[in-house]
Amino acid sequence: xxxxxxxxxxxxxxxxxxxxxxxxxxxxxxxxxxxxxxxxxxxxxxxxxxxxxxxxxxxxxxxxxxxxxxxxxxxxxxxxxxxxxxxxxxxxxxxxxxxxxxxxxxxxxxxxxxxxxxxxxxxxxxxxxxxxxxxxxxxxxxxxxxxxxxxxxxxxxxxxxxxxxxxxxxxxxxxxxxxxxxxxxxxxxxxxxxxxxxxxxxxxxxxxxxxxxxxxxxxxxxxxxxxxxxxxxxxxxxxxxxxxxxxxxxxxxxxxxxxxxxxxxxxxxxxxxxxxxxxxxxxxxxxxxxxxxxxxxxxxxxxxxxxxxxxxxxxxxxxxxxxxxxxxxxxxxxxxxxxxxxxxxxxxxxxxxxxxxxxxxxxxxxxxxxxxxxxxxxxxxxxxxxxxxxxxxxxxxxxxxxxxxxxxxxxxxxxxxxxxxxxxxxxxxxxxxxxxxxxxxxxxx
Numbered sequence: 157x158x159x160x161x162x163x164x165x166x167x168x169x170x171x172x173x174x175x176x177x178x179x180x181x182x183x184x185x186x187x188x189x190x191x192x193x194x195x196x197x198x199x200x201x202x203x204x205x206x207x208x209x210x211x212x213x214x215x216x217x218x219x220x221x222x223x224x225x226x227x228x229x230x231x232x233x234x235x236x237x238x239x240x241x242x243x244x245x246x247x248x249x250x251x252x253x254x255x256x257x258x259x260x261x262x263x264x265x266x267x268x269x270x271x272x273x274x275x276x277x278x279x280x281x282x283x284x285x286x287x288x289x290x291x292x293x294x295x296x297x298x299x300x301x302x303x304x305x306x307x308x309x310x311x312x313x314x315x316x317x318x319x320x321x322x323x324x325x326x327x328x329x330x331x332x333x334x335x336x337x338x339x340x341x342x343x344x345x346x347x348x349x350x351x352x353x354x355x356x357x358x359x360x361x362x363x364x365x366x367x368x369x370x371x372x373x374x375x376x377x378x379x380x381x382x383x384x385x386x387x388x389x390x391x392x393x394x395x396x397x398x399x400x401x402x403x404x405x406x407x408x409x410x411x412x413x414x415x416x417x418x419x420x421x422x423x424x425x426x427x428x429x430x431x432x433x434x435x436x437x438x439x440x441x442x443x444x445x446x447x448x449x450x451x452x453x454x455x456x457x458x459x460x461x462x463x464x465x466x467x468x469x470x471x472x473x474x475x476x477x478x479x480x481x482x483x484x485x486x487x488x489x490x491x492x493x494x495x496x497x498x499x500x501x502x503x504x505x506x507x508x509x510x511x512x513x514x515x516x517x518x519x520x521x522x523x524x525x526x527x528x529x530x531x532x533x534x535x536x537x538x539x540x541x542x543x544x545x546x547x548x549x550x551x552x553x554x555x556x557x558x559x560x561x562x563x564x565x566x567x568x569x570x571x572x573x574x575x576x577x578x579x580x581x582x583x584x585x586x587x588x589x590x591x592x593x594x595x596x597x598x599x600x601x
Contacts, residue, residue, distance in 0.1 A: 178205020194587045195557035199404045199574035200435040203481045210436045213477035233472035244413035248422040252446030257467040261403035261429030262296030264440040269300045270461045272363035272397050278455030284362040286321035294373045307373045308565025324348040327379045330513045338380045346386035363397035368415035371404035374562050375522025375570035384419040397424040407431035410518035411492040437474035487577040501584035524570040534567040542569035548594030
């Protein structure tokens, strides 16, 4: 970071290139260096960088009306985008569902927490307020979203500020918290929700929030068959709302508009963000099912919550333009094909003695690095392997997303790969070459 900068950085001890423009899957720095965006800038970019149609749509909207407060006006782009998102969602959202737009994923999580609480108030269940979640999860950086997150490292500095409503076991087959193997485990990780509800006053539980595929914290850990359905069944049995956090997995990244559609479940709310505007504007959303909407319509009719910039018309115009581009170029359908190409390109990596697992769904993949492949023993946190891999890939002009702590919140190193849906077979090969080079540097024989 330049010492003369006026920006407050994420890390005062790191220095980064100055991004000047983007083209497809590439970011170009101010000195002309080209970087292959294998992480999609944190699983945000879906349609690629530098698509001129999006900027034109935003400019056109801003020339008409750039802002109108939602306490006084509706706007056409927000109405249009809401209808389109509901049409992509599971059936229980399509007749009577609504969308609450935010400026990003953390705001979407905050909104869902409050919606869950007020839903129960509107339904005469005033004792229900606890929003349960999983250990080793991440739902956002605001205090409410951080309270339901189970990411140990990100929670630690703010622990005194955070509510504790209850966390259950993660669904993580590679490092099963019960030391079992699927299917003999009989989905013990899902059963942990039932155990928790029975032990800790289920009458106070308002909702359960989960990432269908756990993104940064577990490195694209996807559930085995039956897990999502079992979770949904337990929530229905106990009158608990089910919230699917699809901020990272939504808008096609796993090969379907929303990841829950792989398992045919119908959550009460779906959180969207990141890909909903593909990074062209700050935009998030809470898709609210008809059942939840009806409780508000029958009850007070007012949601005691709001943001100044919710349903911002220019951001909504960006979301519509991105969805236009996704549909015009068949990018939803392209994800599965592009994901196969990337998986095929990565196929040499598992033979490396320190590559423990390559996992994920669609174009959301994680590569975990281990000290001992047979025992799945992680490296010591102090070795900072994930960051070393990132730095070595950067030397090859490939951008990845490193995280530590997938095993227990402290130990366990992985990188996340979440490239734009437009990634080519040749670009997938470049990612593999960069990772092979990084492995050779970090683990010299």
